[in-house]
Amino acid sequence: MSQSISAQTLLTREMLARRRPGYSLDAPFYLSDTLLKADMEHIFGKHWVFVAVEPQIPEPGDYITVDFGNHSILIVRDDDMQVQAFHNVCRHRGSRLCASHQGQVGNIVCPYHQWTYDLTGKLIHAKHMGADFDPTEMGLKTVHARSLAGLIFICLADEPPEDFEQMVAQMTPYLAPHRLDQCKVATMVDLVEDCNWKLTMENNRECYHCVTNHPELTVSMYEFGFGYTPDVQNAAEQQRFEDITTASHARWEGMGLPSKEIDVLDERITGFRTKRLPLDRLGQSQTMHTGVASKKLLGEFVDPALGGLSFWTQPNSWHHFMSDHIVSFSVLPISATKTLVRTIWCVHKDAVEGVDYKLEDLTAVWNATNAQDRRLVEESQIGIATGAYQPGPYSPYTEGLVEKFCNWYVKRLTALTL
Template sequence: MIVMTDAHAIMDMLRRRTPGYSLDAPLYTSAAAHDLDMDLIFHRHWIFVGVTPDVPEPGDVMTVEVGQSSVLIICGEDQEIRAFHNVCRHRGARLLSGPKGTVGNIVCSYHGWTYGETGELLFAEHMGPDFDRSCHGLKPVHLRTLAGLIFICLADDAPDDFDRMAQDIAPYIAPHDLTNAKVAHSWDLIEDGNWKLTMENNRECYHCAGNHPELTVPLQEYGFGFSPDELDDYRKADVAKYQDELDVAYARWAAMGLPSEELENLAAPTGYRTQRLVLMGAGESHTLDTRRACNKLLGSFTDARLGGLSLWTHPNSWHHFMADHAVTFMCMPLGPDRTLVRTKWLVHKDAVEGVDYDLENLTRVWTMTNRQDADLVALAHSGIAQPAYEAGPYSQFTESFVESFCQWYGARIAAGLGQSLTLVDETVAAE
C-alpha cells in the first residue's frame, strides 16, 4: 500500500530530475518506489508475458506471476487464448501451481469447484438450490496477442493504444510466424538489481564492446549509437561501410516484403521501437560463427540472411527475430533489488533438436550475454545504494534510449497519480 507521503516524495524526485541524468537513488532502491511501480506500471499497463507457442493446443495452460497477482493463461477448444486471475471464487485458493500444464477443465484442488476454459463455473457441490453459478466465474484478465507475442493487463481498463502498436509492429514480426514455432528452451535468471536498471541496461550498448564479447560477434556497435566526433579515420570508414551495407540490405529486404526501417513510439503508454539491423560475418543469426543455428527456417523463409529484427516494448520486454530463430525476453520485478529475466528461444515447430539445431549453439550467445548483464545490473544497483551516489549524465549518443525510458517512466507514474510532469533542467535554471 502506497501512502500519499511516499507518492509525493517520489513525484518530487521525478520533477527534480535533470533531463539527461539518471534517477535519484530511492527510485531504484526503496520499497515505496517498488510498490508504486507494481501498482502504477505493472498492474496498469500492457506487459509482455509469453508467446502463443507456450500454450499451443486446447487445454494447454501456463501461469505468470506479476507481483502478488498470479495469472493463468489457457488455450481453449476454439484456439482462443484467455487469461484469468489464478484464484478460486470459493475461498480464494490458488487454482494452478505449476508454471505450465495441460487441463481439461480447471479444477480447484481444495473443494473441487470446476471452471471451463472461458472461466465459467461449471460445478460447485453442496452450495444449495439458490446458488447462482453464473455470478462466480473466474475473474478475467485483459489479454491481447501480437503476431505470437502475449500481453496482459491487470487493470480494469487497459490502455487503449494496443491496436496502434499492433498495427505498426505486426508487419515487422508476422513474417517470422511465431504461431508456427515452438519454445526450444526457456531460462529464468534472477538479477540482483532493480527492474529499471535491467531495462536501462538493455536500452543502450555503450557497455557492449567491453562486456559482451559473444554478442558483439554478430551485432555491430554502430547500430546502437556512437559519437561521430570521437571516431578516427579507420572507424569512420568502418561506419561508412556499415551504413552502405545497411542501405543495400534495406533495399533487398524491402523487395522481399520485409519492413526494416526504424519505427518507434516510445512515449506512448505502451511504448515500442523496432528496427531490422545487419548482422556481421555470415549475417544469418545470433551465433558465434554468425551462421544459422537452426537449419529449418521460420515461416516461409528460404533466405537466412535477413539480419536481426529488434523489438522493444515498455515496460518490460525486448526481442530479437532472425530467419532461423527468435529470442524473447520478459523482465519482471521481484522486489526493489531483485528482477526476473525470462528468456525463450523459439524455432520452427517441426525443427528437431540434434538434427536441425544444437541447443547449446542456439542459446550460447544470449545465455552468456544475460549473465554478463546480470553482473552489470548488480554492480549498478550496489553502487546506487551507497551514500556517495548521485545522478550521473547519460551519453547523448549511446544512451539516448535510456533517457527516453526514464522520461516514459516518470510520465507514467505521474499519469497514474493524476498529475503532470514537467522536468526541470537545473543547468538551465541555474543560469
C-alpha cells in the same frame, strides 16, 4: 490504508519532480519499496506487459502461470484456440488454482474444494453451495490478453491503453513473416538478478557497454544499431554500418520484409521501437559462428541472411527475430532489489533437436550475454545502495534509448499519480 497510499504518492511525486532530464534516476527509484509499489500499481498495473509467446500454449487446455509483484496470472488456450488470461485465484476462498509454471488441463479445478471452471473462466461445478447460489456470478476474474503475431501481452487495468492497436497495426507486417505461431519453444531460461527492474531495462537499452563486456554478442551484432548518434570518435565505423544497413534494407524490403526504424518509445502510452538490423560476418543469426542455429528456417524463408529484427516494448521486453529462430525477453519485478529475466528461444515447430539444431549452439550467445549483464546490473545496484551514488549524465551519443526509457517511465508515472 489511505495514509499509506498518501505517503506512497507523496514520495513518488517528490522523486519525479527532482528528476533531471538526461540523467539517471535518483537512488530511491532503485531501492525504495514504496516506489516499487508505485511501479507495480501504475506501470505494471496499468500498461500492456509482455508475458509469454503463443508456442508455450500450443493446444487447448495448455496453460502457463506468470508471477510478478503479488500478482499470479493464469494464461490458457481455450477450446476455440483463443488465448485467455485470468487471475490465478479461486472465487471460493482464494486458493491459487495452478501452482505449476506450465501444464495441461481439461478444466481448471481448484485443488482446495474442487470448484471447477471451463477454459473461458466460467464456473461449471461447485458442490454444496445451496439453492440461492448463482454460479454465473462466480466466474474467474479475467485479465485483458492480446496476441501480437504470437507475442502475448496482458493488462491488469479495467480499461487498458487503446493505443495497443496502433502497435499491432504497425508491427504485424514486421513480425508476421517469421510465423511465431508456427514455432515451438526450444528452451526457456529464468535468471534472477539482484537489482531493481529498471536497471535491467536501462542496461538493455544501450550498447555503450557491449564491446568491452559482450564478446559473444558482438561477434554478430554491430553496436551501432542501438541508438547511436554521430560521434567524431567513431564516424567512419558508424558510416560503414549505415551504408550496410541502407543496402540491406533495400534488399529486405524488396523481399517484402519491412525493415525501417519505427521509434515511439517515449511518444505513446504503449511505447515501442523496431528496426531490422544487419548482422556481421555471415549475417545470418545471433550465433558464435554467425550462421543459422537451425537448418529449418521460419515461415516461408529461403534466404537465411535476413539480419535480426529487433523489437523493444515499454515497460518490460525486447525481442530478436531472425530467419531461423526467435529470442524473447521479459523483465518482471520480484522486489525492489530483485528481478526475473525470462528468455525464451523458439524454432520452427518441425525442427528436430540434434538434427536441425543443437541447443548449446542456439543459446550460447544469449546465455553468455545474460550472465554478463547480470553481473553489470548487480554491480550497479551495489553501488547505488552505498549512499555515494548520485545521478550521472547519459551519453548523448550512445544512451539515447536509455533516456527514452526513463523519460517514458517518468511521464507515465507522473501522469498516473497526479
